[in-house]
Amino acid sequence: MQGDRAFPGAQSAFEPAGQGAEQIDALAFVLTAAGAAVFLVFCIALAYSLTHRRRASGPQTAESDRRSTRWIVTTGAALPLLILIPLLFYTFHALSANDPANRDRSLVVEVRGRQWWWEVRYLDEDPARQFVTANEIRVPVGRPVELHLYSDDVIHSFWVPSLQGKMDLIPGRRNVLWLQADSVGIYRGQCAEYCGLQHARMALQVHAEPPDRYEQWAERQRSPAAPRADSAGQSAEAAFLASGCILCHAVRGTPAGGRLGPDLTHLASRATLAGGILPNNRANLLGWVANPQALKPGSKMPSVPLAPDTLHAIVHYLMGLE
Ligand code: HEC
Ligand SMILES: [Cu+2]
Numbered sequence: 239m240q241g242d243r244a245f246p247g248a249q250s251a252f253e254p255a256g257q258g259a260e261q262i263d264a265l266a267f268v269l270t271a272a273g274a275a276v277f278l279v280f281c282i283a284l285a286y287s288l289t290h291r292r293r294a295s296g297p298q299t300a301e302s303d304r305r306s307t308r309w310i311v312t313t314g315a316a317l318p319l320l321i322l323i324p325l326l327f328y329t330f331h332a333l334s335a336n337d338p339a340n341r342d343r344s345l346v347v348e349v350r351g352r353q354w355w356w357e358v359r360y361l362d363e364d365p366a367r368q369f370v371t372a373n374e375i376r377v378p379v380g381r382p383v384e385l386h387l388y389s390d391d392v393i394h395s396f397w398v399p400s401l402q403g404k405m406d407l408i409p410g411r412r413n414v415l416w417l418q419a420d421s422v423g424i425y426r427g428q429c430a431e432y433c434g435l436q437h438a439r440m441a442l443q444v445h446a447e448p449p450d451r452y453e454q455w456a457e458r459q460r461s462p463a464a465p466r467a468d469s470a471g472q473s474a475e476a477a478f479l480a481s482g483c484i485l486c487h488a489v490r491g492t493p494a495g496g497r498l499g500p501d502l503t504h505l506a507s508r509a510t511l512a513g514g515i516l517p518n519n520r521a522n523l524l525g526w527v528a529n530p531q532a533l534k535p536g537s538k539m540p541s542v543p544l545a546p547d548t549l550h551a552i553v554h555y556l557m558g559l560e
């Protein structure tokens with residue numbers, strides 16, 4: 239299912255687009271089908287026994303006692319075990335196939351749940367090659383990605399239903415999940431554990447891309463923000479750097495180094511703003527910077543009063559962070 243145009247991307251566990259979600263989908267189907275079949279047989283047996291009641295003919299004998307005991311043991315213990323044990327082993331099998339330990343771990347992404355957005359850090363053995371982004375995880379199609387899930391505030395839950403089952407992000411703990419997208423596309427995810435006022439507006443997108451496009455994107459993300467060449471760009475940058483924004487936001491390559499809000503170094507390359515609630519375009523950026531509390535009440539970004547000129551200059555600067 240495609241979402242509305244502003245927010246493309248499937249978000250359905252019944253439309254798996256990767257191995258993890260496929261295994262869960264198959265497991266859910268098998269367990270539901272087996273449960274339904276058992277229930278059907280049970281209903282038929284119940285209906286039969288209600289309509290074919292025989293009046294006890296003659297006194298109970300040792301023979302009829304033995305017969306009913308045999309029935310009770312077969313249908314009450316042996317039959318359920320015969321059905322449940324294979325299902326149990328099938329479940330174990332499906333779970334172990336979904337274990338991150340059995341995957342290639344060359345691409346590791348750290349995801350930190352924040353009230354109410356996602357910080358996404360691409361790890362690399364060479365620290366200079368690490369980079370940070372927000373609310374958007376790009377992955378090369380067909381390659382497993384290991385996710386390390388953290389939280390510093392409250393419990394969140396990472397769930398991209400089309401790609402993998404959900405897993406909690408718990409303060410003080412590292413949880414590990416993997417996912418792999420098998421076809422190019424945008425997959426929507428959502429925080430799945432109530433985490434405060436704006437929990438419902440804490441979404442993310444996974445963009446699965448061909449490997450070469452992914453590499454191009456990653457290479458760009460690694461680089462610091464490009465210096466502004468024109469005078470309008472330079473004065474816009476000065477307006478941003480003189481504002482309170484830099485207390486909370488970082489733009490690599492500039493003195494802005496705040497850590498409370500999303501890294502803005504390549505903001506313009508992202509599809510959405512503020513936990514996936516707004517498509518990233520000029521109008522929404524203006525609206526967001528002018529008054530985030532109107533769009534996401536309670537958000538940890540305060541509405542900062544800005545003169546109209548300053549507001550436009552800052553938005554101009556942000557639009558150039560490609
Ligand atoms: C007190 C800290 C703080 C200050 C000051 C602040 N922000 Fe934010 N900003 C945040 C937080 C936290 C978020 C994430 C909000 C959310 O999605 O719930 C955010 C989100 C954003 C986003 C969306 C980023 C994304 O990828 O979704 C933009 C753009 C932004 N801020 C720009 C600014 C600008 C411009 C200023 C200065 C006028 C500013 N911020 C001042 C904390 C702050
Ligand atoms: Cu939440």
